[in-house]
Amino acid sequence: WDVTCVDAAPEPGGVAGRGGTGGATIELGVKGCWYHYKNVERVLKDIGISLDDAYGDFAETAFYSSRGLEVVSPVFSERPRLPAPLGPLVYTADRFTGLPLADRLTAFPLTKALLEFDLDDESYAKYDAISFESLCRDAGISSKLYDTFLKPVLLALLFVPPADLSSAAALSVLNNYVLAHQPDFDVRWPKRPPSDIFLRWKAVLEEDFGVAFRNSTRVSKIVYDSEWVRGVEVLAQSSSADGAEAVSADAVVLAAGAAALPKIVEASGLARTCPGLSRVGELSCASVAAVRFEAAGPEPLLLDFASNVFSGREGENIAGTFFDIGELRGEERGKVFEVDAYNAVEWMDLDEAGLLEAAKEVLAMANPAFLSAGAAEASVASAKVRSAALRWTPGIHLATPRMRPEGAPEGLYIAGDLVRNGPGEFESHLGARGLSQEKALVTGLAAGVLATRDALRRGCCQLRDVPGPMPVEPEEAHIRAAKESLLAARSFGLQF
Numbered sequence: 001w002d003v004t005c006v007d008a009a010p011e012p013g014g015v016a017g018r019g020g021t022g023g024a025t026i027e028l029g030v031k032g033c034w035y036h037y038k039n040v041e042r043v044l045k046d047i048g049i050s051l052d053d054a055y056g057d058f059a060e061t062a063f064y065s066s067r068g069l070e071v072v073s074p075v076f077s078e079r080p081r082l083p084a085p086l087g088p089l090v091y092t093a094d095r096f097t098g099l100p101l102a103d104r105l106t107a108f109p110l111t112k113a114l115l116e117f118d119l120d121d122e123s124y125a126k127y128d129a130i131s132f133e134s135l136c137r138d139a140g141i142s143s144k145l146y147d148t149f150l151k152p153v154l155l156a157l158l159f160v161p162p163a164d165l166s167s168a169a170a171l172s173v174l175n176n177y178v179l180a181h182q183p184d185f186d187v188r189w190p191k192r193p194p195s196d197i198f199l200r201w202k203a204v205l206e207e208d209f210g211v212a213f214r215n216s217t218r219v220s221k222i223v224y225d226s227e228w229v230r231g232v233e234v235l236a237q238s239s240s241a242d243g244a245e246a247v248s249a250d251a252v253v254l255a256a257g258a259a260a261l262p263k264i265v266e267a268s269g270l271a272r273t274c275p276g277l278s279r280v281g282e283l284s285c286a287s288v289a290a291v292r293f294e295a296a297g298p299e300p301l302l303l304d305f306a307s308n309v310f311s312g313r314e315g316e317n318i319a320g321t322f323f324d325i326g327e328l329r330g331e332e333r334g335k336v337f338e339v340d341a342y343n344a345v346e347w348m349d350l351d352e353a354g355l356l357e358a359a360k361e362v363l364a365m366a367n368p369a370f371l372s373a374g375a376a377e378a379s380v381a382s383a384k385v386r387s388a389a390l391r392w393t394p395g396i397h398l399a400t401p402r403m404r405p406e407g408a409p410e411g412l413y414i415a416g417d418l419v420r421n422g423p424g425e426f427e428s429h430l431g432a433r434g435l436s437q438e439k440a441l442v443t444g445l446a447a448g449v450l451a452t453r454d455a456l457r458r459g460c461c462q463l464r465d466v467p468g469p470m471p472v473e474p475e476e477a478h479i480r481a482a483k484e485s486l487l488a489a490r491s492f493g494l495q496f
Contacts, residue, residue: 001452003211004247006234008218008260013198029290029340029383030323031194032187032307034177035077037438039445039469047204049197055188056328062305063152064365066313070148071096072305077183084476085114087182099148109139110171114179115482117171119490124422128168128397135167152311153178155319158435159286159342160391163317169392172421173434181473189307191329218260220244222252222268222412229411251451255415255444258283259387261401276405283399283418285387289347291359292325292338296378300334303327303366310362318343322362337363348384355382389435390418397421403428403447411454413447416440431472445469 005012033040033055044051061073072095079091089104096104113135117127127135132154136146146162154162157173178185205211216237223230223246231248256264262271262281270277295301306327312318320341327333339359341347347358356377363370390400401414402425417439419428428446432439449468475483489495 001251001455003205003209004214004249005205005211006214006217006219006232006247008216008237010216011195011198012202012213012215013194029288030189030321030325030328030338031437032189034188034436034438035183035186036176036181036432036472037436038472039432039441040438042470043201043441044197047197047201049200051188054190054192054197056191056330058186058188059307060305061187062308062366063149064308064310065148065152066311066365067098068365069097069304070099073185075186077186079182081182084181084479085179088178088185096148099144103142103144106140106142106145110135110141113139113167114171114175115479116486117168118423119483119487121422121424124168124424125397127171128166129395130167131394132162132165132167132170135170136162147311147314152309152319155311155317155342156309156321158392159288159389160393161317161343164391164393166392166394166396168397169421169434176431176433176472180475180479187307189323189328214247219254219256219264220267221264222254222270222409224268224409224412227410229409249411250455251411251413253413253415253444253447253451255440255447257387257416258285258390258418261414261418270408274405274407276402276407279399280401282396284391284393286342286389286391287344287348287384287386288388289341289344289350289355289382289384290338291355291380291382292336293356293359293377293380294336295334296376300332301337301363301367301369302334303337303363305366308366310365316346318346320344320362322359322366339363344384348386350384352380352382355384356380392421403443403450411451413451415443415447417443419443426471430469442469 033051035058041051044054058075058077060075063070063073071092074091074095076087076091079087081087082090093101113127116123118124136150141150151162154160154165154170154173157177158165158169162170176184202213206213214234217234218237219232220235221233223232229249229252231246232252233244233246235244254261254264262283265271265277265280271281272278303324306324308322310320310322318341320339322339323337324333325336325338339362341358341362347355350358360370397420400418400420402420403414405412405414417435419425421429421433428443429439430442430446432442446469474480
């Protein structure tokens with residue numbers, strides 16, 4: 001292939017590298033490398049960056065609310081491995097500060113849902129149609145467990161409050177990150193700017209594979225005839241609306257987000273002619289805000305843990321993460337901090353001073369000194385994005401596109417974390433689900449492999465078949481057996 005990458009951002013990686021506090025360039029919106037991100041690890045190896053150089057060690061994560069510390073999650077991979085899902089339950093048993101065991105045990109009715117939600121596409125659609133809040137209420141989940149753990153975790157992972165979140169999407173993420181395998185909740189946080197990784201990756205693609213990059217350029221429409229994709233029209237940021245340029249292509253992998261994809265589909269006429277893309281206009285996006293600042297005082301402002309999850313005050317549908325950036329990078333503690341807020345509707349209209357105060361209120365959950373008069377700042381950086389990521393709302397599953405949308409011209413593929421999540425699309429996501437770098441990478445690699453194999457089928461003999469991305473670790477034997485039993489019972493007309 002001759003490959004051209006068209007990207008509306010000035011450099012690859014989106015907002016990666018836009019921070020500037022104290023000379024730092026870690027992205028605004030800190031993203032970790034989770035234990036099961038094996039494809040991310042492989043890319044780092046392929047471009048010559050050590051995983052240990054890019055990320056710190058696996059670290060404990062603390063969960064805070066307006067009440068203070070709620071629980072500290074250990075590094076599960078350091079503990080003896082127990083059958084799923086016992087590890088997270090056993091190894092956090094003595095770590096909750098105010099959640100009684102009786103409340104935690106109310107989670108067990110979710111076992112049935114976790115086993116059956118992705119048995120087949122019919123089951124997935126059934127769970128997709130109801131909110132996770134409704135599922136919890138019907139299952140008898142205690143309000144304390146819901147408010148203390150489930151709600152903030154899901155808000156932090158999917159950017160949507162459970163009242164507005166598809167049960168199927170919530171269960172798939174809880175399974176992937178918390179329950180499927182004991183170490184899956186372990187995460188390593190970046191200690192170098194992600195822009196370093198993206199720029200190195202770009203250099204390798206340019207120098208070793210001849211990939212051409214068109215940055216500060218957006219795709220305005222897909223060009224196709226009655227059967228095949230023929231390319232795209234692109235528009236440089238500096239061009240006028242009538243300055244579109246045609247770029248010919250035998251295959252197009254469209255890796256646009258939930259805000260841009262519907263615009264491209266509509267401009268291309270595919271919303272009316274392609275059933276698999278006809279509902280992408282129903283997709284909506286969550287808002288995200290990030291604040292990073294350097295403390296000015298002579299004494300450090302210390303956090304007990306470098307990485308933390310928070311939930312908003314009672315009645316607020318906001319959650320997120322906060323970090324001691326210096327500690328993540330192996331530098332001085334207590335000086336540089338970042339707060340990332342998800343579903344941050346209330347933060348969108350704040351100016352930078354207001355964002356800073358909101359961030360300090362979050363940090364004060366862990367250390368009240370952040371609200372003291374002496375907690376001045378030497379520098380501040382902030383970002384607000386109203387349409388940051390797809391909201392997995394109830395019923396949205398069938399509106400999300402398949403990798404090869406039904407009725408689309410041959411040679412058009414969709415990649416990214418908005419690719420359909422269900423079991424019928426396993427070959428597209430390979431078990432990587434949710435809003436994650438791993439899913440975005442897996443679907444991009446899988447789309448490239450699919451495009452290559454389709455080209456081989458069309459007789460492009462100069463191409464060679466290429467290996468695909470790696471799937472997630474298989475389900476443990478007892479989980480697989482339980483699912484097979486449920487499927488067998490269904491075949492006899494039995495329901496549980």
